[in-house]
Amino acid sequence: MGWHWESFVFAMVAFLILYWLLNKYAFGPLMGIMEARKRMLAEQIESTDKNRRDAEQLLAEQKQAMQDVRKEAHEIIEQARKVSAKQGEEIVEQAKSEAARLKNEALQDIESEKNKAIAAVRGQVSALSVMIASKIIEKQVDEKSQEELVEHYLKEVGGNR
Incomplete structure (x- = not known):
C-alpha cells in the first residue's frame, strides 16, 4: 500500500465538502439551538x-x-384599658354619690320621724300633765298622796312607750 496523492486529495475534498455541509445544515442550527438555550437559561x-x-421585598413589607x-393592637388595648378604668371610676363615683343621696x-x-315622735310624745305629756293637774286640783290631797299620784301617772307614761 502506498501513498496515493489522488486519494488524499479526494479525501480532503470530501472532508471539506462534508465540513461545509455539516457547518451549513447541522452546526448552524445546532449552534442556534444552543445559543437560544443559553439565552433562555x-x-x-x-x-x-x-x-x-x-x-x-414582600417579606420585609409583611x-x-x-x-x-402589633403596635396598633397594643395601642388599642392600652386605650381600652384607660377607657375601662375611667368608666370604672365614673361608676364608683356615681355609686358613691347615689349612696350619699340615699343616706341623706x-x-x-329619720329626723322627720323623730320630730313626729317627739311631737307626739310632747302632745301626750302635755295631755297627761293637764290630766294630772286636773286630777290634783280635783283631789286636793296631802303632799304624800300627791307624790303617789305623780309616780302613778309617770309609770303610766313610761308604760305607753
Missing part, C-alpha cells in the same frame, strides 16, 4: 433573581406590616 436565572428580590399591626334621704326621713 440566562433569562430564567435573571427572572429567578428578580422573583427572589421581589419575595424578599414584617413591617405585622409590626405596625334616710337621715332626713
